[in-house]
Amino acid sequence: MDRPDCDPVRLERTYAQFPLINAVVSGWRRNYRRYVRPVLAGRDGGTVLDIGSGGGDLARALVRWARQDGLAVEVTGIDPDPRAHAYAESRPKVPGLTFRAAFSSQLVAEGQRFDVVLSNHVLHHLDAGAFEGLLTDSQALARSLVLHSDIERSPWAYGLFSAGTLPFFHGSYIRTDGLTSIRRSYTAAELAAAVPAGWETRRQRPWQNLLLHRSGQ
Known part of the structure; x- marks a missing residue:
């Protein structure tokens, strides 16, 4: 689906099916409760950036979960792929949710800051230079x-x-693409060896790795 000449009908169906597959395998409801919600609650709400937001299902879920908890939240989803951005923008509008066709480096150049920066299933798409750039941008944002x-x-x-x-x-x-992604992904040991000091690697079930960095700012 990353190929520019992929079938647009199959691609749109893929974006439409992401909410189901992510709900089963990604574990973001748990991540929200354990990591994201405490940050937002400590600030009585806040801002979240979803890098590589794809069809926007995680960004929409984050807004929904925060509001169920009585937290005011502004979520921004960014994806440099114009097809992903177009699909996300075509869905019903949600107050507090914004999508942009952009790279994380563009937001750094703009001086943007967010309380929480996150991504879902992006790391295995990146070569070594892009991987390092994502971590650097994330810390800056x-x-x-x-x-x-x-x-x-x-x-x-x-x-x-x-x-x-x-x-x-x-x-x-x-x-x-799911099978290809599994083949391209890191083991926990490989991921731990690839990140610089200050980053923590945690294994989660089923078969998920989590990179975590706290800035305290």
């Missing part, structure tokens, strides 16, 4: 907390995802 969650490479994860998605998600890229 975050006042309090950075969370980057990604798949952990595992033969069990690959086998179960392959079997579990086989009867479903026809006509989209969910299964084929």
Whole structure:
């Protein structure tokens, strides 16, 4: 789905199916409760940046969860892919939610800051230079907390995802790209070795890695 010449119909179906697959495998409800909500509660609300927001399902969920907890939140989702941005913008508008077609480096250049900076399943898409740039940008953009969650490479994860998605998600890229993503992802040890000092790597179930950085600003 990253290819510029991919089937636009299958791509749109993929964006439409992301909320379901992310709800099952990504663990962001847990991450919100454990990491994001305490930061927002301590500030009586706040701002969140979702880097590589894709179709926007995580950004929308973050707004919904925060408001269920009585927290005022402003969430910005950024993605440099114009197709992802167009899809996110085509969904019903949500107060407090903004999407931009942008790289994180553009927001750094603008002097933007957010209480929480996060991403979901972005790290395995990046080469070494882009990976380092994302971490540097994240630290510059975050006042309090950075969370980057990604798949952990595992033969069990690959086998179960392959079997579990086989009867479903026809006509989209969910299964084929999901399997490719698992193959390209880091193990926990590889991820820990790739990050600079100040970053913490945590393993989460099922087969997720979490990069965490606290700035305390």
